[in-house]
Amino acid sequence: MPDDDATAAFYSALADDDPAELYDNAPCGYLSALIDGTIIKVNATFLAWTGYDREKLVGRRFHDLLAAGDRIFYDTHAAPMLFMQGMLREIAVNVIGASGLRLPMLMNALLKRDDDGQPLVIRAVLFDASERLAYERELMAARRRAEESEARARVLAETLQRSFLPPDIVTVPGLDVGGAYRPAGDGSEVGGDFYDVFRTGHQTWGIVLGDVCGKGAAAAVVTALARYTVRAEALYVSSPAAVLVGLHEALVSGYPDTFCTALFLLLNPLPEGHRLRAATGGHPLPLCRRADGTIETLGRPGSFLGMEETADISEFSTILTPGDIVVLYTDGVTEASNGGSFFGESGIAEVLAACAGLTAQAMADAVVAAALACQDGQARDDIAVVVVKVPPSGER
Amino acid sequence: MIRVDTDVLTRNNVTVGGRPDGQPMVFAHGFGCDQNMWRFVAPAFQDRYRTVLFDFVGAGGSDLSAYDPQRYGSLDGYATDVIDIVRALNLHNVVFVGHSVAAMIGVLAATREPDRFGALVLVAPSPRYIDDSGYVGGFSEPDIEDLLVSMESNYLGWSSSMAPVIIGNADRPELGAELTASFCRTDPEIQKRFARATFLSDNRADLARVKLPSLVLQCSDDLIAPDSVGEYVHAQVAGSTLVKLRATGHCPNLSAPAETVAAIAAFLNTSPGPGV
Numbered sequence: 001m002p003d004d005d006a007t008a009a010f011y012s013a014l015a016d017d018d019p020a021e022l023y024d025n026a027p028c029g030y031l032s033a034l035i036d037g038t039i040i041k042v043n044a045t046f047l048a049w050t051g052y053d054r055e056k057l058v059g060r061r062f063h064d065l066l067a068a069g070d071r072i073f074y075d076t077h078a079a080p081m082l083f084m085q086g087m088l089r090e091i092a093v094n095v096i097g098a099s100g101l102r103l104p105m106l107m108n109a110l111l112k113r114d115d116d117g118q119p120l121v122i123r124a125v126l127f128d129a130s131e132r133l134a135y136e137r138e139l140m141a142a143r144r145r146a147e148e149s150e151a152r153a154r155v156l157a158e159t160l161q162r163s164f165l166p167p168d169i170v171t172v173p174g175l176d177v178g179g180a181y182r183p184a185g186d187g188s189e190v191g192g193d194f195y196d197v198f199r200t201g202h203q204t205w206g207i208v209l210g211d212v213c214g215k216g217a218a219a220a221v222v223t224a225l226a227r228y229t230v231r232a233e234a235l236y237v238s239s240p241a242a243v244l245v246g247l248h249e250a251l252v253s254g255y256p257d258t259f260c261t262a263l264f265l266l267l268n269p270l271p272e273g274h275r276l277r278a279a280t281g282g283h284p285l286p287l288c289r290r291a292d293g294t295i296e297t298l299g300r301p302g303s304f305l306g307m308e309e310t311a312d313i314s315e316f317s318t319i320l321t322p323g324d325i326v327v328l329y330t331d332g333v334t335e336a337s338n339g340g341s342f343f344g345e346s347g348i349a350e351v352l353a354a355c356a357g358l359t360a361q362a363m364a365d366a367v368v369a370a371a372l373a374c375q376d377g378q379a380r381d382d383i384a385v386v387v388v389k390v391p392p393s394g395e396r
Numbered sequence: 397m398i399r400v401d402t403d404v405l406t407r408n409n410v411t412v413g414g415r416p417d418g419q420p421m422v423f424a425h426g427f428g429c430d431q432n433m434w435r436f437v438a439p440a441f442q443d444r445y446r447t448v449l450f451d452f453v454g455a456g457g458s459d460l461s462a463y464d465p466q467r468y469g470s471l472d473g474y475a476t477d478v479i480d481i482v483r484a485l486n487l488h489n490v491v492f493v494g495h496s497v498a499a500m501i502g503v504l505a506a507t508r509e510p511d512r513f514g515a516l517v518l519v520a521p522s523p524r525y526i527d528d529s530g531y532v533g534g535f536s537e538p539d540i541e542d543l544l545v546s547m548e549s550n551y552l553g554w555s556s557s558m559a560p561v562i563i564g565n566a567d568r569p570e571l572g573a574e575l576t577a578s579f580c581r582t583d584p585e586i587q588k589r590f591a592r593a594t595f596l597s598d599n600r601a602d603l604a605r606v607k608l609p610s611l612v613l614q615c616s617d618d619l620i621a622p623d624s625v626g627e628y629v630h631a632q633v634a635g636s637t638l639v640k641l642r643a644t645g646h647c648p649n650l651s652a653p654a655e656t657v658a659a660i661a662a663f664l665n666t667s668p669g670p671g672v
Binding site: 035036037061063068069070071073076077080081084093119133136140 | 426427428429432433435496535536538539540541542543544545546547548549550580595617619620644645646647650651
């Protein structure tokens with residue numbers, strides 16, 4: 001049981017908190033207005049916050065107290081909402097005080113209708129919200145900054161990614177070469193696929209295509225290293241396997257925590273066509289479609305580059321004659337899937353059969369398009385394709 | 397064969413009601429809301445007219461994916477919405493009722509495709525909101541910038557899904573009860589662009605091109621489209637009728653639907669519109 005003093009204090013506080021007192025000195029502003037906004041009643045708290053005299057405020061329209069932008073917002077959106085749904089919640093407004101200062105407030109309002117359903121009076125309650133609205137503005141600004149920063153990151157990723165691919169594939173005499181690439185997802189992250197076509201000697205051309213494990217900045221660093229290491233090695237050693245071993249050693253010594261897969265081809269012209277020498281480091285083997293339509297894979301898989309202490313890379317050699325087509329690709333092509341079957345080598349072979357008459361570039365584009373279509377247009381992994389074609393006799 | 401372009405009807409959330417063989421009456425909403433703006437007005441015309449309500453792309457129940465910032469960067473793009481709808485439904489002799497900025501959108505549409513329209517009802521129109529030499533629009537440029545800032549701080553007001561509240565209407569049981577959350581919600585970014593297209597527009601020169609019987613409804617104490625603007629529109633549109641409503645504010649279609657309906661009906665009953 002409370003003692004007598006406490007009971008007395010309780011009743012004294014209760015008496016002091018009668019409805020009139022509660023209205024006038026509530027911890028929020030109260031305002032009643034006719035449906036055209038004419039203020040008919042306002043409490044002391046609102047007057048104290050805004051600095052107006054009661055006589056000056058009653059009879060004025062509520063909108064007249066709002067900053068111009070808020071007035072438009074109120075007239076075109078808030079008021080219609082009030083009439084349609086009978087209430088407003090958490091509308092942010094700037095009330096212009098007697099001194100001309102803007103007072104950020106949050107407003108809730110109710111539309112009271114008479115017994116016939118006709119709108120009668122608007123009752124509004126306003127809360128001082130300077131701090132909260134300032135904080136919200138900060139949040140909005142932070143969101144805008146985040147969106148800008150995301151856009152910048154995307155540009156960076158795309159620029160970096162482009163540097164892993166030649167802007168234009170160089171012309172290789174007597175051969176038709178084309179390449180195509182499609183990043184995973186929306187392309188906002190740098191992938192690890194790369195390819196390159198370059199001259200290594202008087203009549204020798206090198207083609208590399210690879211896939212560095214991982215994504216993002218760390219993979220980008222290794223991808224750049226891989227692409228330029230292959231270029232540099234190819235100038236010093238004349239065997240494709242030795243070039244990949246050079247890349248393997250660069251990875252082991254420089255980036256022991258990562259690895260990659262790669263294919264490297266060297267091509268020399270011969271009277272009857274081109275000699276192709278190839279080496280593969282853990283990468284899907286190149287697919288060759290001969291002029292007569294037979295399909296074969298070239299070479300042996302070999303070990304991943306940069307993974308074990310030593311790499312086991314073997315070399316393979318064949319002669320390409322007019323009408324032959326070789327396709328180099330990353331696993332983003334063959335592993336494309338819509339949840340059912342994989343696109344696979346057979347998917348590539350089908351595209352080649354359908355497009356054998358097209359240019360190497362058109363074929364590379366067709367393989368990427370078909371792999372994408374196989375996963376409903378959403379690339380789950382990066383896709384890179386290089387097509388080398390020995391033009392049929394008469395086209396050379 | 398009449399082909400109805402259902403894509404446009406879905407895109408603009410077109411609602412057709414009233415008498416199928418009646419003269420078509422197309423109601424267009426302005427900035428800040430959607431076709432709900434006409435909920436207390438359109439039903440009054442359904443016994444005689446074929447009523448067509450819709451949402452401009454970017455508003456209400458329209459297909460937001462059809463929003464093209466280029467097209468809707470000016471009121472002309474919105475006028476194209478009106479023409480698309482009128483064509484899709486193959487309407488002729490249309491009574492176009494436009495509120496606020498949609499009044500000017502209707503002027504643009506009727507000027508571009510005069511054969512389709514029979515009369516214009518311009519509710520609280522303004523051909524230019526910003527003051528100019530010799531012209532009082534009611535706003536300054538900083539006021540409009542202020543609006544864009546205000547819209548930013550009312551981000552939630554435009555977009556958030558409020559806890560739905562069922563409202564019934566005692567005196568209009570035919571409206572039934574519905575969820576309030578669907579009223580006038582939109583993508584705040586689109587609404588900001590609409591604000592620019594609206595409040596930075598200047599279509600004063602287009603008024604003189606109107607050759608249709610026109611009614612200008614001017615509200616009392618309208619801060620968005622003040623008296624001087626209504627009088628300007630009346631003076632520029634040859635042969636127009638100006639009616640000053642007792643209703644205050646900018647939305648008589650919501651605050652005084654009975655008076656609004658009466659004024660429109662009186663105009664339509666006396667107007668010698670072509671083919672009426």
